[in-house]
Amino acid sequence: MHDPEAMLALLNTGAFLLCVGFLVYVLCILRPFLRRRDSVPGTRAGHDFHLVVPCLNEEDVIAATVRHLTTDFPDATVWIVDDGSTDATPLLLAALADRHQNLRVLTRRAPEARQGKGAALNAAWRAISAELPVDADRDKVIVGVVDADARLERVCPDVICGPAYFGARSVVAVQVQVRITQDVDALVSTDPGRLGDLGRERHRDPLLVQLQDMEFTGTIAAMQTLRQRTGSVAMGGNGQFTRMSGLDRIAREHGTPWHGALLEDFELGLHVLLTGGRTEYCDDTFVAQLGLTRLKPLIRQRSRWAQGGIQCLRYLWQVLCSPRVPLGGALEVAYYLYVPWSQMLGSVVFPTAIAVDAYYAFSTGDGPADWWAAGAWGLVPLALLFGVLPQFIWGPIYRARTGGVISRRRAVWLGLANIGYGYLLQAAVWWAFTRTLRRRTDWKKTARTDQAGAAPAPLPLDPAPAGSPVLIGSPR
Template identity: 35%
Template sequence: MPAPEEIWTAAVRWLDEVIGFIVHIYDGLPLWALPIFIVAVVLIIASTFSLVVLAVRAGTQLRRAALAEASGGDVADESDYLWVFMVPALNEETVIADSVGRLSEVRVTHKRILVINDGSDDRTGEVLDGIREPDLTVLTRVAPDARQGKSEALNDAWRYLHRVVLGEGTYRGWDPQRVIVTIVDADGRLDPMAGRVARFFADERTGGVQSQVRIYNRGSLLTIAQDLEFGVFGTVFQLGRTGWGTANMGGNGQFNRLAALDEIAVEDSEGRIGPWRAGRLTEDQDIGLRLIHSGWRGAQSSTVTIDQQGLHSLRALYRQRTRWAQGGWQVLDLLGPTFRNPHIGAVAKCDELWYLLTPVVQAWVGLSVVLSVVFLATGISRPPLTVFIVVLAYVFSALPGVIGVLLARRGRGLWGFIVGVVLAHLYLVYSWLIYPVVYRALLRQLTGAKGWAKTKREAIAPADPEDAVEP
């Protein structure tokens, strides 16, 4: 064992090295660049701290869920609720039958399936006509109302739900407090035991619950990386916020209490009422935040999953992620309501503000990375590079991803740990690969571009997700 003097000497040497690095790292840089790098360092440290806090809180939620399931406390009476599954469908002939078929297998007592055929010009309507499912209703939208956006399609289904489903027949007069609206994308494969989320809605303050999203066609490095992306977001960021009631909605596999949706309904430019705001590219993120602002709680389920298609094409992935990133820029208009939200505590409010600022943080840190490469390549900057400094830089760049992936892939032994560390580096490469979308999205937002070409679905992959490559 080292003597105390040796430990002290090593500590002093380490501290001197850190101080020297901090003092001289910006030597030779233009003065205009210094604020960019200083702010970037602060943002990186804050991001790492935020992730560690959320990871610890997510671990707590996982332990509570495991204890509840082991003791039988995870069982809730789904029969207390009417489950309404809304499926927006625009040219979904390759996947819509599979999605509806799986919804018919969801084990809940009271159920309606509303598929919104939003002006499809392929065989989607024909496929739907051939499905014999007593709980299925197809809402066909035609021009000029069709193809106005996912928000408009969902609002149409929301109005039909009130007017017809709750206005006549079996479920006439059913209390909106006990109606759970579930959004399922046309490629979605919802967990047959989805009714387990009823335990969250036993708390009358819960307005939304998000299921864990998985990629079922994960047969390539790109789709495996997407599966890791959803796993990290759902497990770390979403579960970490569940205790505060600020977990946001993620669209596919999103459960919302109808009474909560009714409360935040707004009128569009055509005078039509609906919960989803028109023109929002990430309508799920927008509605989740507005539910929280209205005093409803948001939660993430760690047991109920929904599987969806991943994208094998990098070009298609860039298009999809750019749309999502532009949606992130759009919701910056909710910074004010978030700051004024009286329904959550100061810590939760700071976290939600930080979450909203994600695209700003990403853009700023990315700019510092680009400038670093330029300055190093041109010889403008020559920071001292020792083994310790390289290791420190590696830890700050890779540690968040490693923590996230290991938590998302929990409980798989030593081999699972090793595989998790390897996959974490794949996730890190993937994250930088799609990083430019934040700038592309900002450019589109600044220029007012809103049009999007729909990503074409792939032919149905193996029916059982276990047949795919397991990351």
């Protein structure tokens, strides 16, 4: 097509439809999110919690996380799955296992080790199953998955055992809110002194870290709130809790609870829905984790998530045809799986439309001034409404949601920065798409030292012989 006017009309129509679709979705997630109410808390009494932490070369953070989980949750069993670490992680875990009665260390060795997070979680599921008494009520056994740098709010088990969550027999899995910060201990602290300084601590977080926190407590939390209405809440890789009976049911139908997608958490949620279970999102408690302070590791992380979403596209037909998944939930899942493709399409359509607009302005009529006076000025309010406002509003919402611990000026700045942040992450989708075309599924682990500085040199450890996983720690 060589007619500039026709090309301009086609591109502008495509860009307009993409923008309208995005704005409508933002409005759909905002309404239930802003109107949500606190849930009624429950009690963890009668439930058996098992907290699973997959780890690989986590010497910088694993000791503090183990102390946190074993001390703050003494009635839970903490399972650390060492997936073939070559740094000081095995030595640290061996020493910690001698000090904490409720700690189990599951050591995976080559060639079974490093087969993905799903494989490590399946190993933990087998070990937990083997330790449970024969007459255990597996509906009351709750398996939680947390990251190696995570901090769980102390009331988390009680909150998720409330009547809206595991207090309801139909609920099989619960995802709690995720918070991103540079000081995970301050965020979950119950010390009044530290809580008084929390606003200043949050303000000192780097901009990129605050943008990640705003994304999880804003956009993602709003999406999950909508999913509560549609019956399609997605599981996350940190702060996910599932009944043991639900994991067993998935294993009976599909071999194991977790599978090979790079987005194994979202994949687990789909399997919960496909096996007739209900998933829920809990915004009344949270898990905190360290944020990434550099762009390259962040884009690599989001590329892994995007590629995992592309891999999960194979479940779309099953979800749409399943009598166990409500229609609203199936449509929401379909939209989520469509998002990476719309992002790639938008990253082509929008710049091309701008380029054709510029060409048309300078090569037709009496130049840009005539073009502007002829009605092109109307593109500006449209761009602000569809391209800027849906990204900017999360800054003020973030300030309101976090209790005003940041200033109004900071909220405005975060909203403006979020515009670039959202478009920047489109690069991650293209990276994921390229890897999918090349059939690449390997991923370099995101190092915790991206936050803290240079990584310490790995300790020279003797290579472990091949064999079955080794369990350190005495059964209860």
